[in-house]
Amino acid sequence: MLYDRNCLEGKRILITGGGTGIGKGLARHMAAHGAQVHIWGRRAQVLEEAAAEINREVGERVFWQAVDIRNYEAVDAAVGEIWDNYGPLTGLVNNAAANFIAPTKDLSPRGYEAIASTVMDGAFFTTQCAGRRWIEQGLKGSVVSTLVTWIWTGSPYVVPSAMAKAAVNAMTMSLAVEWARYGIRLNAVAPGPFPTDYAWQMLNPTADSSVGATQADQVPMGRFGEMSELGNLVLLLLSDGADYITGETITIDGGHHLAAPSTFAGLNSMSDEQWAQAKAAAKAASEKSKAQRSV
Numbered sequence: 131m132l133y134d135r136n137c138l139e140g141k142r143i144l145i146t147g148g149g150t151g152i153g154k155g156l157a158r159h160m161a162a163h164g165a166q167v168h169i170w171g172r173r174a175q176v177l178e179e180a181a182a183e184i185n186r187e188v189g190e191r192v193f194w195q196a197v198d199i200r201n202y203e204a205v206d207a208a209v210g211e212i213w214d215n216y217g218p219l220t221g222l223v224n225n226a227a228a229n230f231i232a233p234t235k236d237l238s239p240r241g242y243e244a245i246a247s248t249v250m251d252g253a254f255f256t257t258q259c260a261g262r263r264w265i266e267q268g269l270k271g272s273v274v275s276t277l278v279t280w281i282w283t284g285s286p287y288v289v290p291s292a293m294a295k296a297a298v299n300a301m302t303m304s305l306a307v308e309w310a311r312y313g314i315r316l317n318a319v320a321p322g323p324f325p326t327d328y329a330w331q332m333l334n335p336t337a338d339s340s341v342g343a344t345q346a347d348q349v350p351m352g353r354f355g356e357m358s359e360l361g362n363l364v365l366l367l368l369s370d371g372a373d374y375i376t377g378e379t380i381t382i383d384g385g386h387h388l389a390a391p392s393t394f395a396g397l398n399s400m401s402d403e404q405w406a407q408a409k410a411a412a413k414a415a416s417e418k419s420k421a422q423r424s425v
């Protein structure tokens with residue numbers, strides 16, 4: 131362990147999308163360093179299993195709620211429940227997201243909305259519901275959002291995601307200034323590829339869709355990122371050790387985006403038939419997870 135195992139003792143951190151992938155890894159990392167962690171997602175069973183798995187390792191520190199972050203009333207009620215039943219949050223990680231690769235000309239309005247509203251509205255609703263309470267009660271808080279390096283580069287074939295993540299970057303810089311006087315810090319991380327099950331089903335659904343953005347040999351360091359590396363960065367930003375850092379988005383990608391293979395530009399060569407196959411494979415993965423949703 132790089133940090134003292136109790137360095138987050140007394141912290142209470144909400145991680146949206148904390149039942150899978152990066153969010154679950156962050157939940158494990160924060161709980162292993164002493165924090166109480168609350169995880170959100172739409173699938174009760176997935177959340178319950180994730181919390182139980184981590185709690186077996188660290189003790190009863192992880193709690194879950196099934197919440198759709200696109201629903202403001204649900205977000206406000208769930209944040210209120212944490213405050214009432216456990217106490218004030220000290221930190222928030224805006225991590226939940228939706229995404230899939232698609233030619234932009236073929237995206238339906240609902241396809242655009244599914245991605246943009248999850249990433250942008252969800253992060254705003256959750257940040258505002260926590261921030262309002264911190265301000266009303268004179269409490270400090272730290273918000274960290276999980277962005278992606280295409281906020282710097284853009285990326286074809288994931289345009290709603292690129293737009294919405296850039297919007298959350300704008301929220302981070304804007305509120306860092308507006309809320310600094312209250313002791314509330316907002317920062318973000320921009321990871322390169324950290325392979326996770328669902329993201330890779332959405333972004334690399336067929337052999338034809340494997341391009342630079344999802345290939346380890348395209349990373350100058352020659353490997354994907356490791357969860358503990360991302361965990362250490364987010365831990366620092368959530369901790370009192372980063373009290374003078376606000377409004378920053380820190381890239382963690384082994385040099386990937388600077389070497390420029392990091393977008394989905396390689397998908398330019400896919401035919402309509404290959405796109406239809408990619409869509410069918412990604413949709414099959416979505417349907418499987420939707421059948422498990424509780425909200």
Ligand SMILES: CCCCCCCCCCC/C=C/C(=O)SCCNC(=O)CCNC(=O)[C@H](O)C(C)(C)COP(=O)(O)OP(=O)(O)OC[C@H]1O[C@@H](n2cnc3c(N)ncnc32)[C@H](O)[C@@H]1OP(=O)(O)O
Pocket residue numbers: 227228229230231232238239240241242244245278279280283284285291321322323324328329332333343344387392393408409410412413415416420
């Ligand atoms: C330069 C940077 C390089 C960095 C390189 C790093 C490489 C990796 C970077 C990763 C960065 C970011 C990754 C992520 O954000 S991954 C997150 C992936 N996880 C998820 O998406 C989880 C949540 N997903 C879902 O809930 C679903 O999969 C879905 C996104 C589809 C949303 O579900 P929802 O129930 O809200 O929506 P519907 O199923 O009703 O669908 C809505 C409309 O969207 C259309 N659709 C769905 N899937 C596809 C598809 N694959 N292709 C085209 N269109 C699709 C669907 O048909 C609906 O539209 P219509 O009603 O009009 O048909």
Ligand SMILES: NC(=O)C1=CN([C@@H]2O[C@H](COP(=O)(O)OP(=O)(O)OC[C@H]3O[C@@H](n4cnc5c(N)ncnc54)[C@H](OP(=O)(O)O)[C@@H]3O)[C@@H](O)[C@H]2O)C=CC1
Pocket residue numbers: 146147148149150151152153170171172173176197198199200224225226227228248252276277278279320321322323324325326327328329419
């Ligand atoms: N993996 C990678 O290489 C990279 C990932 N990122 C970012 O990291 C974050 C995590 O991605 P990753 O772990 O890979 O992907 P996952 O698909 O595993 O994580 C997304 C999470 O968001 C939750 N979620 C989606 N929609 C909603 C919603 N409306 N309300 C509540 N929860 C929701 C999902 O749970 P459920 O479906 O149950 O709701 C899921 O737990 C994302 O923000 C992604 O953009 C950034 C750069 C690289």
